[in-house]
Structures are given as structure tokens and as C-alpha cells.
Amino acid sequence: MSLSEEVQAARKNVVTDGYDMSLGEILNLYRDEELLIDPVFQRLFRWDDERKTRFIESIILGIPIPSIFVSQKDNGVWELVDGLQRISTVLQLVGELKGEVAEAKGALVLNGTRLLPSLNGKRWKESAPDAGDGLGTALQIEIKRARVRVEILKAESDAAAKFELFQRLNTGGVGLSEQEVRNSMAVSINRPFYDWMIDLANDPNFITTTQQTEAALKSQAGVELVLRFHAFRNVPYQSGLDVHEYLDQALITMASDGTFDLHTRGEEFNLTFQYINDALGSDAFKRWNGNIFSGKFLMSVFEVISKGVADNLEVMRQMTDEERNTFISSRAKNLWRNEIFSQNSGAGVRGTTRLSRLLPLATEVFQQ
Structure with missing residues (x-):
């Protein structure tokens, strides 16, 4: 064209x-x-x-x-x-x-x-x-x-x-975050979808594992993480597409889809973060240095672990609590020895490159 x-x-x-x-x-x-x-x-x-x-x-x-x-x-x-x-x-x-x-x-x-x-x-x-x-x-x-x-x-x-x-258009000189703009449009497109995202962002297990700062919460960073989680699982990422443009389109796609099952998707989200919290707690999305988890929340770790666990929920449901906690913890630690993850998760890696390389990896890392 x-x-x-x-x-x-x-x-x-x-x-x-x-x-x-x-x-x-x-x-x-x-x-x-x-x-x-x-x-x-x-x-x-x-x-x-x-x-x-x-x-x-x-x-x-x-x-x-x-x-x-x-x-x-x-x-x-x-x-x-x-x-x-x-x-x-x-x-x-x-x-x-x-x-x-x-x-x-x-x-x-x-x-x-x-x-x-x-x-x-x-x-x-x-x-x-x-x-x-x-x-x-x-x-x-x-x-x-x-x-x-x-x-x-x-x-x-x-x-x-x-x-x-x-x-x-909607800037008004007040510095709206990308997610604040998305939230406002989600209300316009599908109010129940917006309410659903807000409810998930207030899930106790999600809050504990993501450890968002007050500033991040104010800018709706938690809601953006909810959106990322569901976008990665339901809207294929097109390599090279700007990450925020991808999230914009993913929101429109999911909010406009009358067949998108909020109840089932919500249950999968809640179970995913329950499992992650049980296994890793507030260390879930931090760096493993070989001895302890430390530092701040890392987006690359969130993307791999949350999607990886969610994509393998059926297998994990069959495990005992102890087996599942050990499994998730060991895979989270081993992630830091994975060459693909190491090459594509650093601060200098573009978001487009990170997503195209790490999203396919997520499912594999948490396969039994």
C-alpha cells in the first residue's frame, strides 16, 4: 500500500x-x-x-x-x-x-x-x-x-x-504517564475491562511480588504491569514494534474483544502471582547474584517469570506446594545463567529487542 x-x-x-x-x-x-x-x-x-x-x-x-x-x-x-x-x-x-x-x-x-x-x-x-x-x-x-x-x-x-x-492531544502540560492515558481510553472503550485491570493491580500477591514504589503506583505502573502480563499472553508481539505502541494496540484489541473472558483470565493472573509469591515473595523480580536476590524490580525478570509461570499453570497445578515452590525458585535462579536472558536483559538493550528475544524464552524456562 x-x-x-x-x-x-x-x-x-x-x-x-x-x-x-x-x-x-x-x-x-x-x-x-x-x-x-x-x-x-x-x-x-x-x-x-x-x-x-x-x-x-x-x-x-x-x-x-x-x-x-x-x-x-x-x-x-x-x-x-x-x-x-x-x-x-x-x-x-x-x-x-x-x-x-x-x-x-x-x-x-x-x-x-x-x-x-x-x-x-x-x-x-x-x-x-x-x-x-x-x-x-x-x-x-x-x-x-x-x-x-x-x-x-x-x-x-x-x-x-x-x-x-x-x-x-491530551497532555495539557501535566505530564500524564503512558498508562494514565491508556486507562482513560480503556474507560471509554470498555469500562468493565478497566475496572478488571484495576482489581487485578490490587491483588495482594501481585503487590507483594512487584514491590512498586509510591511514585510508580501514582503513575499507574502497576496497572501497566497487569496490561503487559495479559498482552504478552494474548496479543502476539510484532518484532520491532515500539513497546508502548504495542501495549496501546493490545489494550484496544483486548478491550474491544467481546469474547475476551475476564473471569478466566483473571483467575489465571491471580493463580500465577499466588504461585510466584509463595515461592519467591518480594524477591520475585530481582537479580540473583548466586547467593541472594537483591536490588530493585527488573522489568525483564517480570516479563520472563510471570509469563513463564502463567504459560505452564496446568503442569504446576499438579505439583505439591513444596514441589512447586522449589521448581519456581530454582528456575528463577537458573535464569541468570541463561545466555539468551543475559544477552537481552541489560540496561542497554532496546525494549523491542528484549521482548522479541525474551518472550519466547519465558515458556521454555518454566517447562518441566
């Missing part, structure tokens, strides 16, 4: 529309639940009060607002795709923001700016009669009349196109 043919084929997957709306109209759509911000997405509302104030200042000064992007559901309701920080700031200011995030953040009190120092301490409505800290009717009307372009990704666009749009 030529480049021009590839362009035409890709464009057919994206069906768009768009028009200008006032912020007041957008507020009404949100109030009437015709514009949705999923709670998972809403938790990514991270602008500090200074950035919120600068945005409100821009609206008051008549500076054009960048377009927002929404995805239209089959019932006609819009789901916010890009513009979370801007729209949530306006919603918080006027007191319309819903959910746990709204309760945690409370009312938005503006700071003073270089051009508008008198904004300092101002809020949408006065905190008390004659307090003098409200914006006033004139400014309220100006803010609600400010217009923004709404770009609409129509319902007939495919899931991959929605993911691409979300991934390319």
Missing part, C-alpha cells in the same frame, strides 16, 4: 464535526449530563491555582481559548477527550464540578496576576454578603459568553482512532 493509500485509509477511521460554543452552553451540557468527564479522567485534573488563574485571566482579557475535543457516544452524549484542565477549571470556578475531585479541591479562589492584580482572592460568588470577594455579574457574564471551538469525534470513528486522538 502506498503512502497516499495509507493516508486515505487512516482518514476513513476518523469522522469529525465541530462548531463554536459559549462556555455557558458547555456548562449547561455538563450540568445536564450531555457532556461527561469520567471520574477516572477527572482525577487527572492537576493544574495548580496559578495555572487556573492564568487561564481565567485569559478568558477575561478575551484571549482565544484553544479548541476542546469530545468523543460522541452512540446515544449522542459527548465524552471529553481533550481540554480537561481548561473545562474543569471553569467548572470548579462556577461551582459545577462534580465528584470526589470537586469535593477535594473545593471552591476556586483566584490569585492576582501581573495584568489583573485585583483578581487576588476573587471567587465566582461572594463568600458572604458584602464580602466583596465575588467576581461580579458583569465578569460572570463575560466568562460564560466566551466562545470555544468544540471538535467532535463522531460515534462511527473506530476505537483505535479515538485512542490516537486522545494520546496525541
Whole structure:
């Protein structure tokens, strides 16, 4: 297929529309639940009060607002795709923001700016009669009349196109992790699939063996490990494909597959990490130096051991607890003497090379 043919084929997957709306109209759509911000997405509302104030200042000064992007559901309701920080700031200011995030953040009190120092301490409505800290009717009307372009990704666009749009646009200067972006799109594609991944990431055996730091947990690294586990077992890795692009596509493939058995796959996941925890505990995915396991969590070890154990569950089910623990422990230690593993698990090895070499190895290492 030529480049021009590839362009035409890709464009057919994206069906768009768009028009200008006032912020007041957008507020009404949100109030009437015709514009949705999923709670998972809403938790990514991270602008500090200074950035919120600068945005409100821009609206008051008549500076054009960048377009927002929404995805239209089959019932006609819009789901916010890009513009979370801007729209949530306006919603918080006027007191319309819903959910746990709204309760945690409370009312938005503006700071003073270089051009508008008198904004300092101002809020949408006065905190008390004659307090003098409200914006006033004139400014309220100006803010609600400010217009923004709404770009609409129509319902007939495919899931991959929605993911691409979300991934390319939804940065907002807040440094979302790759998995936070995936989580938000998983909600849009298949909410039960997202909930299932979150439940698995909270499995006690999984938490013990992966030993994720607070920073890693905050960036949803645990959920990414859950996704990696199921992707490696259910979506063949294409050699040379960027690892994150592979995970993106794997999520779309599994979440969009109506035959993907969440219950069975979940039981396999839980049993895998129960066996690994019983045998290795918190040392499961660390380096073996010949005497002890030490150091930090290693992705290459996780990929081989978790997939290897999962691919051989039927054999391991037939073992006694003691036999299984000894078997898994010995194979985990022997891994460090495996030439293929040693050559493809170091820090200088590209992720694409690592996966293409180590994923086939995983099943073999844990065969009886």
C-alpha cells in the first residue's frame, strides 16, 4: 500500500464535526449530563491555582481559548477527550464540578496576576454578603459568553482512532504517564475491562511480588504491569514494534474483544502471582547474584517469570506446594545463567529487542 493509500485509509477511521460554543452552553451540557468527564479522567485534573488563574485571566482579557475535543457516544452524549484542565477549571470556578475531585479541591479562589492584580482572592460568588470577594455579574457574564471551538469525534470513528486522538492531544502540560492515558481510553472503550485491570493491580500477591514504589503506583505502573502480563499472553508481539505502541494496540484489541473472558483470565493472573509469591515473595523480580536476590524490580525478570509461570499453570497445578515452590525458585535462579536472558536483559538493550528475544524464552524456562 502506498503512502497516499495509507493516508486515505487512516482518514476513513476518523469522522469529525465541530462548531463554536459559549462556555455557558458547555456548562449547561455538563450540568445536564450531555457532556461527561469520567471520574477516572477527572482525577487527572492537576493544574495548580496559578495555572487556573492564568487561564481565567485569559478568558477575561478575551484571549482565544484553544479548541476542546469530545468523543460522541452512540446515544449522542459527548465524552471529553481533550481540554480537561481548561473545562474543569471553569467548572470548579462556577461551582459545577462534580465528584470526589470537586469535593477535594473545593471552591476556586483566584490569585492576582501581573495584568489583573485585583483578581487576588476573587471567587465566582461572594463568600458572604458584602464580602466583596465575588467576581461580579458583569465578569460572570463575560466568562460564560466566551466562545470555544468544540471538535467532535463522531460515534462511527473506530476505537483505535479515538485512542490516537486522545494520546496525541491530551497532555495539557501535566505530564500524564503512558498508562494514565491508556486507562482513560480503556474507560471509554470498555469500562468493565478497566475496572478488571484495576482489581487485578490490587491483588495482594501481585503487590507483594512487584514491590512498586509510591511514585510508580501514582503513575499507574502497576496497572501497566497487569496490561503487559495479559498482552504478552494474548496479543502476539510484532518484532520491532515500539513497546508502548504495542501495549496501546493490545489494550484496544483486548478491550474491544467481546469474547475476551475476564473471569478466566483473571483467575489465571491471580493463580500465577499466588504461585510466584509463595515461592519467591518480594524477591520475585530481582537479580540473583548466586547467593541472594537483591536490588530493585527488573522489568525483564517480570516479563520472563510471570509469563513463564502463567504459560505452564496446568503442569504446576499438579505439583505439591513444596514441589512447586522449589521448581519456581530454582528456575528463577537458573535464569541468570541463561545466555539468551543475559544477552537481552541489560540496561542497554532496546525494549523491542528484549521482548522479541525474551518472550519466547519465558515458556521454555518454566517447562518441566
